[in-house]
Amino acid sequence: xxxxxxxxxxxxxxxxxxxxxxxxxxxxxxxxxxxxxxxxxxxxxxxxxxxxxxxxxxxxxxxxxxxxxxxxxxxxxxxxxxxxxxxxxxxxxxxxxxxxxxxxxxxxxxxxxxxxxxxxxxxxxxxxxxxxxxxxxxxxxxxxxxxxxxxxxxxxxxxxxxxxxxxxxxxxxxxxxxxxxxxxxxxxxxxxxxxxxxxxxxxxxxxxxxxxxxxxxxxxxxxxxxxxxxxxxxxxxxxxxxxxxxxxxxxxxxxxxxxxxxxxxxxxxxxxxxxxxxxxxxxxxxxxxxxxxxxxxxxxxxxxxxxxxxxxxxxxxxxxxxxxxxxx
Numbered sequence: 481x482x483x484x485x486x487x488x489x490x491x492x493x494x495x496x497x498x499x500x501x502x503x504x505x506x507x508x509x510x511x512x513x514x515x516x517x518x519x520x521x522x523x524x525x526x527x528x529x530x531x532x533x534x535x536x537x538x539x540x541x542x543x544x545x546x547x548x549x550x551x552x553x554x555x556x557x558x559x560x561x562x563x564x565x566x567x568x569x570x571x572x573x574x575x576x577x578x579x580x581x582x583x584x585x586x587x588x589x590x591x592x593x594x595x596x597x598x599x600x601x602x603x604x605x606x607x608x609x610x611x612x613x614x615x616x617x618x619x620x621x622x623x624x625x626x627x628x629x630x631x632x633x634x635x636x637x638x639x640x641x642x643x644x645x646x647x648x649x650x651x652x653x654x655x656x657x658x659x660x661x662x663x664x665x666x667x668x669x670x671x672x673x674x675x676x677x678x679x680x681x682x683x684x685x686x687x688x689x690x691x692x693x694x695x696x697x698x699x700x701x702x703x704x705x706x707x708x709x710x711x712x713x714x715x716x717x718x719x720x721x722x723x724x725x726x727x728x729x730x731x732x733x734x735x736x737x738x739x740x741x742x743x744x745x746x747x748x749x750x751x752x753x754x755x756x757x758x759x760x761x762x763x764x765x766x767x768x769x770x771x772x773x774x775x776x777x778x779x780x781x782x783x784x785x786x787x788x789x790x791x792x793x794x795x796x797x798x799x800x801x802x803x804x805x806x807x808x
Contacts, residue, residue, distance in 0.1 A: 500534070502571050502574070505538065506575050508526045508527050523541045523609045528793075547572060605621065613664075615690055616660070617682060628655070630794075640664065642720060643662040645667075646662070648669070649751075651704050651723045651725070652673070657686070663687070667720070671697075672699050673701075675703050704747075719755075721762070764789070781806045784801065785802050790802075
C-alpha cells in the first residue's frame with residue numbers, strides 16, 4: 481500500500497463537483513458519530529466508497545481524519561489526480577470541521593513483501609485512540625497503516641469477552657491490539673508473535689499504555705512459520721488463538737514466501753496442534769477470492785463468522801473473511 485502523491489497546498493481545483501460527496505459525508509458523519517459515542521469508540525468509518533465518483537474510505541481517529549483512496553484504474557495525469565485529491569481533502573475538511581493539517585490522504589494498493597512495514601516519508605504524529613475501554617497508539621501519516629485495523633473491531637471485542645482464564649496466542653500480531661483485548665479481558669498469559677521490530681516495539685508501547693504485565697504477556701519476534709514448527713515440537717498449548725496473516729509476503733526476513741491461499745491449510749493445522757480441546761481459533765484473511773481448504777472443514781468444526789465480524793460502520797461487507805475453528 482502506497483501513499484498518494486503529496487498534495488500541493490497551493491493547487492486550486494477547478495471544475496470538480498464535490499457536492500455529492502459533501503452531502504453524503506455530512507449525513508454519514510452525523511449518523512456514525514452518534515453510533516460511535518454509544519459504542520464508546522473514537523475510531524470508526526464514516527464513508528466507504530458510497531459514491532463511485534469518489535472511491536475513498538474516510539475514517540475518524542479521535543479528532544483526525546484518514547482518507548484512503550482506492551486504485552480504480554482511472555486514467556489521470558499526475559496534475560489531474562493531484563487536483564482531484566485536493567478537492568476531496570478540502571471537502572472532507574470543510575464538512576467535518578477539521579483542519580486540513582489533520583487530514584491524511586493515502587492511495588491504497590496491493591502490499592508486497594516489506595512494503596507494509598515501510599514508512600511513508602511523512603512524519604505523522606503518534607496519538608492515543610480509544611476503543612472499548614482500551615488505549616492504542618496510532619499514527620495516520622508516518623506508516624502505510626495506522627496501527628489499528630478498524631475492520632477487526634468486533635473480533636477484538638469477541639476475543640476480549642472470551643479471554644478470562646485463557647492462554648492466548650496472537651500470530652502475525654501487527655501492533656498487538658488483539659493481545660491488549662485478551663490481556664485486559666483476563667487471559668492468564670499470552671504470546672504475541674510478529675517478525676517486525678517496528679510493530680513489536682509498537683505492541684510494547686500499547687502494553688505499557690494499558691498497564692499490561694509483560695511477565696505474563698510476552699512478545700516474541702519470529703518468523704511465524706518457524707515459530708509454529710518449534711512450538712508444536714515443544715508441545716505448547718493455547719486455549720484461544722488469533723491467526724491473521726497478510727495475503728502475501730516476500731519479506732527478506734522470512735525463510736520463504738507467504739501466499740495465504742496456498743499456505744493457510746498448513747498454518748491452520750499447526751494452530752490446531754497447539755489448540756486445546758474446547759479452545760477456539762479465529763482465522764481471518766483480506767483476500768477477496770479466498771476459499772477455505774475442504775480438508776480443514778473435514779477435520780475441524782468451522783464456522784464462517786464474517787457476517788458478524790465486519791463492523792456496522794463498514795459498507796463494504798467483503799473487506800475480510802473470518803472463521804471460528806474448533807476441534808470436532
